[in-house]
Amino acid sequence: MQSDNEIEIQSLLRSLITDVQEGSVLWQLAVLLASLGLAWLLQRQFRQRMAPEAGASRTLNISMSSLSRLLFPLLALALVIIGRGALNHWYSTPLLNIVIPLLFALALIHAVVYMLRRVFSSQDWLRTWERFIGWAVWSGLVLHITGLLPGILTLLDDISFHIGKQRLSVLLITQGILAFTISMLLALWLASSLEARIMQAAALNINQRVILSKVTRTMLILLGVLVALPMVGVDITVLSVFGGALGVGLGLGLQKIASNYISGFIILLDHSLHIGDVVTVDNRKGQVTSLTTRYVVLKIEDGTEALIPNDTFITSTVISQTYSDHRLRLILPIQIGYASPVEAAMKIMLDAAKKQQNILADPEPVVVLKEFADSGINLELVIWVEDPEGGALRLRSSLNLEIWSEFKKHGIEIPFPQREVRLLQPEKLEN
Incomplete structure (x- = not known):
């Protein structure tokens, strides 16, 4: 037929x-x-x-x-x-x-x-x-x-079997998997699209964009789960039991994970940390490159990245070089010999700083005579820069090369540690 x-x-x-x-x-x-x-x-x-x-x-x-x-x-x-x-x-x-x-x-x-x-x-x-x-x-x-x-x-x-009074077949299981997969894919797709638009919104600062995108993604995924469960055949009221079990789990062993998530939202809401900030926390110094709901990505000076839990930023002391002002003061100590002209050395150091475009004119560079040391005179070049992590090492190297070249032209000596040793003859020791 x-x-x-x-x-x-x-x-x-x-x-x-x-x-x-x-x-x-x-x-x-x-x-x-x-x-x-x-x-x-x-x-x-x-x-x-x-x-x-x-x-x-x-x-x-x-x-x-x-x-x-x-x-x-x-x-x-x-x-x-x-x-x-x-x-x-x-x-x-x-x-x-x-x-x-x-x-x-x-x-x-x-x-x-x-x-x-x-x-x-x-x-x-x-x-x-x-x-x-x-x-x-x-x-x-x-x-x-x-x-x-x-x-x-x-x-x-x-092709079916029973679990209690519930009859399950291969067709029902396959339909449930497809329904759940399609629902979650739609939720994740909408979340990705909205997140891309939110991150491009110039009217919001970076913290507001991050927290709004995370909340949107969480809500859409939760909505996808709520839509998919009835399609699979699961009663939504079972979520109340799951919520109670989750609360017990948070109280017994998941409090650290919950603390990190809550701390992440606190960091994003109170604007205490921003992407691009240079901070020191837990004996690690670096630049914040990413803020998530569970951890903060800190890029160290050597190129490595540390994933630091959000709870650490809430419970520990955080030293921020860019919290209220991105300008940073750098000090370059240089020692010259006692026979060298101090005024000429100070002028060379100041002129070398003024040649560098990365050094701010306000506050202007300053050269100070710090102290008279055992081996020479200690001078310090004080400068201010806008991007301390972007080129601090290259700036120091460029300044040192310029100062060293000018010192050699003007005969200014950079001393090394010297010690005077006297040898006494035996007969003088007896006297």
Whole structure:
């Protein structure tokens, strides 16, 4: 006995043969080719207008490439549907009826790939999943067209078992996994899109952007879970039990994790720490490069990065060089010999500082005579810089080279430690 899908396919094939004999298939081909051509032109125009700049991030390039590929099947599908509606007034359209589900499957594949690339833009395993999604969608379409899909679904539903009074089948489990996955992907995709827009909002400072993006992501993921649970067949009231268990867990062993998350929101709300600040905490000095709800990324001077829990910034003393003012005072100590002209040395040091563009003119550089030491006279060059971490080492090196070169030209000596040793003869010791 033939299934409904087989009867429908046979009817479409008979209609297609009839249209070929009557010549109406040429109109359908014309509509199809015109739709594909116009969709290609619109996609090309979109790609040219929305092409990222040369210095754009890799994430933006991936996002725009995926969106451009998604645009073609969507435009082609819309144009074919419009063309079929117009052509139905004069001819039957079995060819377009076959093309539309194919274009829909292609659009579905590109839509899923686009969401995956937006959510997991930096992962290399996406290529394998893209192929898997493509094969899965095309296989489902083929099974639907050939009429085998209802039989397979019935077979999966027959493979079942019971947990208490609840009957579970392979089909129910598969549907639950797909529903939960799609719900979470949509939530993560919306969160990534909103987060990108929030981080570009110039009206908000960086802390407000970070906390708003984190709250938005958390709320969307929570909403996705609440939507997915009823689709899987889980009663939402079970969350009350889970919430009680979570509260007990926080009280027994997860209080440190909860403390880090709460501390993260406190740091973002009270504006005590910003991205780009130079701080010293827990015997580590570096620049804040990232603020998350659990830890702060601190880039050390040697290039390494320390992930410091947010709780540390709340309970420990934090030394910030850029809390209220990004300017920082640097002191370069230099010692000259007693026979060297002090005024000339001080003028050379001051002129070397004024030649450097990175040194601020207000407050202006100052050279002071600190003390008369055992081996020479100690001078100090006091300067102020705007970006202490960006080029402090290079600035010190440049200043020292300039001062050393001028000292050699003017005969100014930089002494080394000297000790006077006297040897007494034995007879003098007896006297």
